[in-house]
Amino acid sequence: MQPGNLVRIRRPSIGLPKDTLALLLESQPFGGGVHGNAGNIWRVSIIGSARRLTGRYLEGDLELIS
Numbered sequence: 001m002q003p004g005n006l007v008r009i010r011r012p013s014i015g016l017p018k019d020t021l022a023l024l025l026e027s028q029p030f031g032g033g034v035h036g037n038a039g040n041i042w043r044v045s046i047i048g049s050a051r052r053l054t055g056r057y058l059e060g061d062l063e064l065i066s
Contacts, residue, residue: 001027001064007044011061021047021065025054 001007005024012018022044030041039059046053 001040001042001059001062003027006047006065007042008063008065009044009055009057009061010063011057013055016046016053016055022055022062023047024062027059030058
């Protein structure tokens with residue numbers, strides 16, 4: 001995954017249903033802490049919202065579309 005990719009958010013959250021489309025903006029490395037699962041946290045821009053929404057999601061909660 002890289003900035004500019006289109007993704008589907010697979011995890012529902014407050015105000016955003018599962019399978020919402022978003023655009024990747026930037027990532028930050030995540031060490032995993034006590035669980036030991038390293039990965040990235042992505043900042044995304046939600047597509048289709050009347051207001052400008054952004055959020056942060058773990059890479060495992062995102063499905064790459066393009």
